[in-house]
Amino acid sequence: MTDVQNRVEQQERQHLAETVRLLTVALEGVTATIDSSASAIQAHKEHMWAHWRDMDGVEKANVRVEVNTSVTLAEHAVTVRKRLQRLLASPYFGRVDFHAGGDTEAGAHYIGVHNFSDPRTQEIVVHDWRAPVSSLYYDFESGEAFFQAPQGTVHGEITGKRQYKIQDGRLEYMFESALNIGDDVLQRELSQSADDKMKNIVATIQREQNAVIRNETAQVLILQGVAGSGKTSIALHRVAFLLYRFKDTLSSDNVMILSPNKVFGDYIANVLPELGEEQIAEIDFNTIAATFLAKVTDYETFSEQVVNLLDRVDEAAAERMRYKATPEFVTQLDAWITSRADEEFTPAEIVQKNNRLSAGWVAATFGQSPTLPIFTRLDLLADTAVHLLKQQALDRGGKWTAADTTGVRRQVRAMFPYKDALAVYKAFYSDSARRGLFKPFGRKKIEYADVFPLIYTMIRTARHESYSRIRHLLIDEMQDYTPVQYAVVRALFSCRMTILGDSNQSVNPFSSSSPSTIRSIFPEADCLELRKSYRSTTEITDFAQHISPNNKIIPIERHGRPPQVIACADQKSQLAQILTLVEQHRDSEHRSLGIICKTAAQAETLYRALSESGVELTFLDYDSTEFAGGIVITTAHISKGLEFDTVIVPHVNDTNYANEMDRCMLYIACTRAMHELHLTHDGPVSRFLRFADEHRRGLGVVDAETAEIRDRPMSARVG
Numbered sequence: 001m002t003d004v005q006n007r008v009e010q011q012e013r014q015h016l017a018e019t020v021r022l023l024t025v026a027l028e029g030v031t032a033t034i035d036s037s038a039s040a041i042q043a044h045k046e047h048m049w050a051h052w053r054d055m056d057g058v059e060k061a062n063v064r065v066e067v068n069t070s071v072t073l074a075e076h077a078v079t080v081r082k083r084l085q086r087l088l089a090s091p092y093f094g095r096v097d098f099h100a101g102g103d104t105e106a107g108a109h110y111i112g113v114h115n116f117s118d119p120r121t122q123e124i125v126v127h128d129w130r131a132p133v134s135s136l137y138y139d140f141e142s143g144e145a146f147f148q149a150p151q152g153t154v155h156g157e158i159t160g161k162r163q164y165k166i167q168d169g170r171l172e173y174m175f176e177s178a179l180n181i182g183d184d185v186l187q188r189e190l191s192q193s194a195d196d197k198m199k200n201i202v203a204t205i206q207r208e209q210n211a212v213i214r215n216e217t218a219q220v221l222i223l224q225g226v227a228g229s230g231k232t233s234i235a236l237h238r239v240a241f242l243l244y245r246f247k248d249t250l251s252s253d254n255v256m257i258l259s260p261n262k263v264f265g266d267y268i269a270n271v272l273p274e275l276g277e278e279q280i281a282e283i284d285f286n287t288i289a290a291t292f293l294a295k296v297t298d299y300e301t302f303s304e305q306v307v308n309l310l311d312r313v314d315e316a317a318a319e320r321m322r323y324k325a326t327p328e329f330v331t332q333l334d335a336w337i338t339s340r341a342d343e344e345f346t347p348a349e350i351v352q353k354n355n356r357l358s359a360g361w362v363a364a365t366f367g368q369s370p371t372l373p374i375f376t377r378l379d380l381l382a383d384t385a386v387h388l389l390k391q392q393a394l395d396r397g398g399k400w401t402a403a404d405t406t407g408v409r410r411q412v413r414a415m416f417p418y419k420d421a422l423a424v425y426k427a428f429y430s431d432s433a434r435r436g437l438f439k440p441f442g443r444k445k446i447e448y449a450d451v452f453p454l455i456y457t458m459i460r461t462a463r464h465e466s467y468s469r470i471r472h473l474l475i476d477e478m479q480d481y482t483p484v485q486y487a488v489v490r491a492l493f494s495c496r497m498t499i500l501g502d503s504n505q506s507v508n509p510f511s512s513s514s515p516s517t518i519r520s521i522f523p524e525a526d527c528l529e530l531r532k533s534y535r536s537t538t539e540i541t542d543f544a545q546h547i548s549p550n551n552k553i554i555p556i557e558r559h560g561r562p563p564q565v566i567a568c569a570d571q572k573s574q575l576a577q578i579l580t581l582v583e584q585h586r587d588s589e590h591r592s593l594g595i596i597c598k599t600a601a602q603a604e605t606l607y608r609a610l611s612e613s614g615v616e617l618t619f620l621d622y623d624s625t626e627f628a629g630g631i632v633i634t635t636a637h638i639s640k641g642l643e644f645d646t647v648i649v650p651h652v653n654d655t656n657y658a659n660e661m662d663r664c665m666l667y668i669a670c671t672r673a674m675h676e677l678h679l680t681h682d683g684p685v686s687r688f689l690r691f692a693d694e695h696r697r698g699l700g701v702v703d704a705e706t707a708e709i710r711d712r713p714m715s716a717r718v719g
């Protein structure tokens with residue numbers, strides 16, 4: 001280290017010590033506030049207990065107000081204390097020196113997860129990463145730069161940028177980074193072991209990611225990103241940014257995430273709290289389906305559909321799925337529902353208790369509400385008819401009973417041939433062009449492909465509650481949802497949206513949506529793309545590229561062991577091989593291991609076998625609600641969105657991974673690996689992995705199975 005570097009580091013250490021001192025003082029202050037609020041609450045309570053009987057209403061109300069005020073103060077202080085504690089551990093991660101035009105010298109801006117001002121001078125010591133000035137750190141190298149302040153654009157020059165790693169209040173390392181957020185720090189972050197939960201990435205957000213996070217204007221933002229490009233992380237940081245930027249009008253209660261499953265929801269649950277924001281509500285399409293269909297019909301769930309498809313692809317069922325996954329299907333269904341009122345409503349005279357309303361009156365009244373859904377119109381018509389006929393009956397000295405009301409309603413309903421949305425939906429398929437495209441899934445049960453078309457029909461034929469409280473919706477895994485699901489989302493959520501996914505990671509190729517399809521559904525959307533993959537080593541990304549090529553992907557330059565495809569003589573030796581790999585993982589520096597099978601049945605069988613062999617591991621299936629650390633066994637479908645230090649993909653033979661759907665599953669499984677990837681098989685290797693075999697022959701490695709894995713890699717080094 002040169003003298004200059006030494007001096008700089010010395011100054012930084014002093015700055016850190018001073019910041020820690022100020023934070024400690026602030027923490028003591030806020031702790032004292034909490035203590036005194038607690039004492040005040042206790043004193044008020046004691047006063048109340050002692051004098052309750054002697055107090056009049058006004059006095060009691062006053063004491064209640066005082067208690068409530070103390071509680072509010074204490075709650076606020078607790079929030080501030082949490083932030084200060086977080087800052088004390090790591091006060092900042094970056095610094096940008098900016099010489100604004102007109103200023104005499106550059107100011108040093110330290111950037112951390114929260115704002116912190118010196119309590120005495122009110123001077124800002126640490127800027128929140130979401131503050132306007134902090135965008136300089138993410139968006140510019142040294143030289144000319146600008147940021148948007150509340151009072152307008154501030155132009156100037158960046159004269160220096162530094163990055164720090166501070167843990168437990170101690171400076172672990174620092175880098176002078178004139179360029180983009182330094183590769184050194186990013187490399188260090190990426191090479192770490194996976195945590196049990198997704199972590200925040202504020203210190204190393206990349207410029208293209210920052211553009212997504214700080215986009216304030218898009219009503220709908222569609223983000224297509226390759227596997228491991230940080231889509232989910234970025235979407236959560238975007239929520240944190242919007243909560244900060246629009247804090248007066250947006251709170252975490254107004255934001256919701258539509259996530260693929262509960263395990264994923266649990267996995268991402270820490271990111272927002274780490275950023276000092278409340279967790280946001282979560283929903284998934286299964287919950288929406290259950291809410292709508294509980295009293296209507298039984299139905300196949302999405303996971304059941306995937307399981308059934310993995311078992312056997314029925315060409316007729318695939319055809320039905322394909323049809324219902326097109327935008328044209330939504331247009332046709334929509335047009336058909338809309339025209340039912342004109343084509344199938346037959347006005348008729350209503351007679352009850354000898355009082356009558358003519359067919360002409362019925363037609364005119366029905367015609368007054370052309371924009372409402374058909375069943376709502378019928379209800380409105382029936383209400384008006386009941387009101388008039390009841391009045392007539394009472395005027396003539398007669399009686400009106402509940403049975404009369406029911407009688408009128410029945411007559412009105414008889415003017416329309418369908419009793420409910422399910423009947424309307426089934427009738428859609430009576431058209432000869434669509435015959436055979438609706439097939440019940442057993443008794444009183446419908447196929448998954450019909451679930452959202454039916455829900456859409458329900459929404460379009462009767463009024464439904466919408467999520468009006470929600471002002472921003474995040475949709476993850478966008479490629480797995482069909483146009484009709486988006487039509488349902490549009491009807492339920494009239495708010496801003498961030499929609500993200502990867503077209504290469506569809507779990508059902510018959511009903512997935514391409515980015516262009518999604519764009520056609522949201523023509524007003526801003527579309528952004530993330531091409532750089534951060535999760536996996538270059539070797540793993542290259543390997544996965546051979547399974548499902550994507551010429552847009554840019555792998556991060558981070559190297560590790562080449563993936564291994566291990567041929568085994570039979571199932572028994574495959575199990576032995578997996579046990580060896582588990583053993584090696586235990587001895588390695590890595591923490592998490594994901595064993596990812598194609599189907600839940602395969603995962604369960606292997607789970608039993610490994611458990612019986614003494615391996616402690618967690619089986620994540622469709623009913624699981626929590627992610628688990630350590631060794632996990634699950635399916636490719638459930639593993640979506642998750643990541644592990646090491647991944648083992650068993651049973652990669654050509655029977656198990658043979659069709660397009662299998663290819664998707666294999667790609668998803670392999671791209672979950674951060675540092676190491678092993679695949680095992682007995683029998684001929686899957687057609688999707690033959691590239692590895694060819695490569696292996698080229699490398700001269702003959703029999704992988706008997707080799708010592710660690711010492712003589714049986715790897716098919718690719719790329």
Ligand SMILES: Nc1ncnc2c1ncn2[C@@H]1O[C@H](COP(=O)(O)OP(=O)(O)OP(=O)(O)O)[C@@H](O)[C@H]1O
Pocket residue numbers: 186189190199201204205206209225226227228229230231232233234502505534535640641642643671
């Ligand atoms: N700028 C960054 N700095 C540090 N780590 C990053 C950055 N961007 C992404 N990562 C890391 O890359 C990994 C993948 O991120 P994430 O899960 O958000 O990606 P994704 O695009 O949603 O992945 P997939 O679609 O494959 O599930 C995570 O470990 C995340 O922390």
